[in-house]
Amino acid sequence: MSVASRTDGVRRGVAADPHVAELGKLMLARAPKLGEAMADLLCRQIDAYRDGAVVTREQVAESCVANVTFIFDSLAGNADVDVSPAEHTGTTRALAGVPLPAVMTAYRIGFRFMWEQTIAAARAAAIPTDSILDATAQVFLAQETFTQAMSAAYRQQLTAQIVEREEERSALVEALLSHRITDSQSLWEAADLLRLPTSGPYVVVAAELPAIGKLGLPTIESKLSARDIRSAWRLLPDLQVGIVHLKVSATHDSLGTLVDVLGHAAAARVGISPPFQELAETSDALRCARLAVTGKPLGDALVAVFDETPLAVAAVSAPEAMAKIRSSVFGPLDTLPAEERIVLLDTFRAWVEAGGSANESAAKIFCHPNTVRHRLHRVEELTGRSLSRPQDIAELCLAFEVERRLP
Structure with missing residues (x-):
């Protein structure tokens, strides 16, 4: 059972010492006045309570009276004391946004004030020293119980708020990814709620899930934040997707840092879209990130950045149509032994990257230029295409x- 749902109180044994019970009843009669005085003290000393904007003076007084009543009830020997006022305080302070350390400081100041008043009353009533010591132990126990109930309720409410905010942020990310937010005002509001700058450069990151419901990039938002990179994430059925902001003044360096962080965090393949400037372009960028993560791996790295060259875009834009084109052009190469086929394709790649120079191609793949020319001639023969015709x-x-x- 959660702390906030308990209403039957905390069981207390009846005080064995009649002097302690007498002190409890004496202070219980003074509880309302004492609580009001405690509230005045806290409103002077605690910033969150001072001007009444966050928590009103009446709310502080209500909490103080509940606190001292709880403690004096335990001294008076009441069998059942209810912790629900403490839980109510914890919940309301969390909702008001008062930091828990500030609430705990208020409890510490209030407890000291309450105990000083209790000691003064005990001495005035000629309560024996041994009874005062016994009462001290009971007061500390009661205060600890009350404080624990308050803090547990505070943390429970705070957790609920965090979960709710993350769900809202996640829904906003999905809305951007699916292109459901298009007007400028809504985009600015979305950026603000996602804690992202209102203009790019951004990239979309898509990470494969190692298993259903298991993140491909665990705790990635905090890891990027530690490197001064802002992001917002959404878990889709097949991918973990994030919108990441890159530094305007050093986009290339920021992208390199992103790749480095993702490389260390990745448990499965990750794709990164090309940079874009407006959040309205997020859905298009997601498509590129998906292509980067689902395409054929280039090397052993888990992280792939989508290459926004016209050929690269064309190659992955219509996978079924492109696969037919590949088959019609390179189909004859598929009949070759695998090793020979790889050699011919690697030679063609080197030739393209060298701008059509056989000499530079030969230097890249460590062979003679005539060997390059011979292999390229084999490609021409097998494909029926000529390297002298632009088409x-x-x-x-x-x-x-x-x-x-393509895979």
């Missing part, structure tokens, strides 16, 4: 991009 080169390059990027 044929375009088809070969597109097929190669599809080969590289």
Whole structure:
């Protein structure tokens, strides 16, 4: 049972010492006046209570009277004492946004004030010293019980608020990803609620889930925040998706830092979209991030940044159509032994990256330029395309991009 749901109180044994019970009854009669005096003290010394804007003086007084009544009830030997006022205080202070340390400070100041008043009353009533010591032990126990009930209710309410805020943030992220927020005012409001700057550059990050309901990037928001990178995240059925803001003055460095953090945190493959400037572009960026994470891996790294070159975009834009193009162009290469096929494709890639220079290609793959020319001629023979015709080169390059990027 949660702390906030208990209403039957905390069981207390009847005080064995009649002097303690006498003191409890004496102070219980003074509880309302004492609580009011305690409230005045706290409103002077606690910032959150001082001007009444966060918590009113009446609310402070209500809590103080409940506190001292609880303690003096225990001294008077009452069998059942109710902790629900303490739980109510904890819940209301959390809702008001009063920091728990401030509430605990108020309890400490109030307890000292209450006990000083109790000691003075005990001496005036000629209560024996041994009885005062016994009462002290009971008061400390009662105060601890009351304080624990308050703090447990505070933390429970705070947890509920955090969960609610995160659910709201998650829903906003999904709304941006699905392009349900489009007007400027709503986008600015969304950025504010997500604690993101109102303008880019942003990127969308998509991470595969290692298992259903298991995050691919655990605690990633706090890890990025530690590197001064703001983000907001949403768990989808198949992906963990985040909107990440990059530093305007050092976008390249910020992207490099992001890749580094993601690389250390990733438990599965992660894709990053190209940078974009407006939150309205988030849904398009998600598509690129998905393509980066679902495409053919380039090397052993788990993190892939989508390459926004025209060929790369074309290669992954219509996977079924592109797969047919790859098959029609490179189909004859599929009949070759795997090792030979890889050699021909690697040579073609080096030639493209070298701007069509056989000499530079040879330097890249550590062979003779004539070997490069021979392999390229084999590609021409097998595909029926000529590297001297621009249209044929375009088809070969597109097929190669599809080969590289699609599973």
